[in-house]
Amino acid sequence: xxxxxxxxxxxxxxxxxxxxxxxxxxxxxxxxxxxxxxxxxxxxxxxxxxxxxxxxxxxxxxxxxxxxxxxxxxxxxxxxxxxxxxxxxxxxxxxxxxxxxxxxxxxxxxxxxxxxxxxxxxxxxxxxxxxxxxxxxxxxxxxxxxxxxxxxxxxxxxxxxxxxxxxxxxxxxxxxxxxxxxxxxxxxxxxxxxxxxxxxxxxxxxxxxxxxxxxxxxxxxxxxxxxxxxxxxxxxxxxxxxxxxxxxxxxxxxxxxxxxxxxxxxxxxxxxxxxxxxxxxxxxxxxxxxxxxxxxxxxxxxxxxxxxxxxxxxxxxxxxxxxxxxxxxxxxxxxxxxxxxxxxxxxxxxxxxxxxxxxxxxxxxxxxxxxxxxxxxxxxx
Numbered sequence: 001x002x003x004x005x006x007x008x009x010x011x012x013x014x015x016x017x018x019x020x021x022x023x024x025x026x027x028x029x030x031x032x033x034x035x036x037x038x039x040x041x042x043x044x045x046x047x048x049x050x051x052x053x054x055x056x057x058x059x060x061x062x063x064x065x066x067x068x069x070x071x072x073x074x075x076x077x078x079x080x081x082x083x084x085x086x087x088x089x090x091x092x093x094x095x096x097x098x099x100x101x102x103x104x105x106x107x108x109x110x111x112x113x114x115x116x117x118x119x120x121x122x123x124x125x126x127x128x129x130x131x132x133x134x135x136x137x138x139x140x141x142x143x144x145x146x147x148x149x150x151x152x153x154x155x156x157x158x159x160x161x162x163x164x165x166x167x168x169x170x171x172x173x174x175x176x177x178x179x180x181x182x183x184x185x186x187x188x189x190x191x192x193x194x195x196x197x198x199x200x201x202x203x204x205x206x207x208x209x210x211x212x213x214x215x216x217x218x219x220x221x222x223x224x225x226x227x228x229x230x231x232x233x234x235x236x237x238x239x240x241x242x243x244x245x246x247x248x249x250x251x252x253x254x255x256x257x258x259x260x261x262x263x264x265x266x267x268x269x270x271x272x273x274x275x276x277x278x279x280x281x282x283x284x285x286x287x288x289x290x291x292x293x294x295x296x297x298x299x300x301x302x303x304x305x306x307x308x309x310x311x312x313x314x315x316x317x318x319x320x321x322x323x324x325x326x327x328x329x330x331x332x333x334x335x336x337x338x339x340x341x342x343x344x345x346x347x348x349x350x351x352x353x354x355x356x357x358x359x360x361x362x363x364x365x366x367x368x369x370x371x372x373x374x375x376x377x378x379x380x381x
Contacts, residue, residue: 015259021173022180023326029161056200056338057086060193063334064185069138070157081134088130089186094364095124097254128182135181158184184327190366191251192331196338197369198249199242200348202297204356204374209299210347212237214379217344224380227340229333235340236309240302242339246317248297251367253282255319281316290314349375 061082062072073082095101100120104111112121142159155161159177166174203210216237221227232239255278264271271277286294290312291301304310318325325331350356357372 015261018173021171025162025165025174026158026180026184027326029155029158056196057189057193058082059338060196060334061086061189064188064192066157067330068158068181068185069142070160084130085134086189088127089190090368091123091127092131093186093190093366094362094368095120095127096365097363131182131186132178135178135185138181139177187325188327188330191325192334194366194369195246195249195251195331195335196342199245199335199339200374201357201359201369201372202245202248203343203348204350204372205359206297207349209241209297210343212299213241213343214347217340221344224345227337227344229336231340232336236303236307237299238340238343239309239336240299242335243302243312243315244297244299245339246335247285247291247294247315249317249361249367250282250285251317252319252365253367254365255279255281256323258323279319281319284314284316287314345379347377347379349377351375 058073062074065072071078073079098120100117101124104117104121104124111117139159142157142163146160146163149160155164159181162174162177162180166177203213216235217227220231220234227235258277258279260271260273260275260277263273284290288294291314302310302312316324318328318331351373357374358370360370362368362370
């Protein structure tokens with residue numbers, strides 16, 4: 001990634017002690033801001049309540065923005081900033097998994113100079129710099145505000161917490177805030193939003209699933225009140241539905257690159273130290289021995305015969321181990337709150353019942369849904 005990031009790798013593309021410290025710090029900040037607790041739940045709920053229909057991406061982006069930067073996209077100027085940022089992120093993630101860009105990143109001194117590859121690499125790099133310029137502006141604004149804050153003031157967002165920590169430590173690991181923000185914002189916004197969007201697509205292609213969701217919500221919630229985390233254990237079918245959405249979407253089919261830190265033997269295969277590897281989540285999520293008929297959308301596979309939610313250790317949409325998604329708790333909460341409140345408030349249907357929207361998955365670092373329209377009807381007056 002030197003060609004794109006100039007040697008600064010944020011939090012996703014690093015390893016060793018730097019990665020450990022940056023991940024540990026991010027996790028601590030997220031916990032302080034209530035990831036998985038009431039404070040963060042209120043932030044997510046407020047966005048869903050204000051705008052639950054079609055702007056799912058904006059809903060998720062605002063929740064992420066509030067945690068990272070302390071504000072949401074609401075004003076006219078912020079709307080334009082969001083549009084540019086989202087367009088850049090979509091381009092970055094779409095091109096990031098293309099053969100031409102992957103080839104160019106592996107041979108940065110030669111490939112980016114070739115005609116076709118040059119165009120692709122410039123677009124990829126340009127999208128990165130669009131995001132970088134925006135986050136640089138946000139950091140500058142926070143630094144100006146930081147100078148006027150009292151030393152003992154509690155941080156209200158991630159950038160402020162980072163600047164506070166950087167002012168107190170001599171660690172060289174607190175020197176790459178821009179790329180860390182690109183990683184956190186991009187990963188948190190795109191993956192969560194796309195999972196929520198695919199939940200609509202799977203319902204539109206499986207109308208009876210929505211009937212079961214509504215039946216359970218009517219039985220457990222029984223009104224248009226906000227669904228909260230306190231209701232989660234009572235919503236068995238809805239949780240099974242979310243699990244099946246995450247399994248079926250298979251959002252990171254190629255996963256991210258990793259590297260062996262020592263000589264490793266798996267079965268009869270020997271993998272030398274420093275070998276680049278790509279853990280294949282797809283091989284697990286689509287394993288017919290674990291999930292029979294994996295190509296079919298069946299939330300019931302996650303429900304025991306006794307009616308309890310069935311646990312599968314193989315359901316690993318956020319990967320496994322020390323490098324699994326550090327925002328998993330936040331993403332799970334956002335998806336749950338969006339799905340439960342959206343379907344409690346609305347009923348959706350295909351514009352043409354005989355031709356539901358396509359489930360086609362457009363390739364990229366993260367799977368992208370195909371654009372679609374649908375009818376949305378309020379369930380309560």
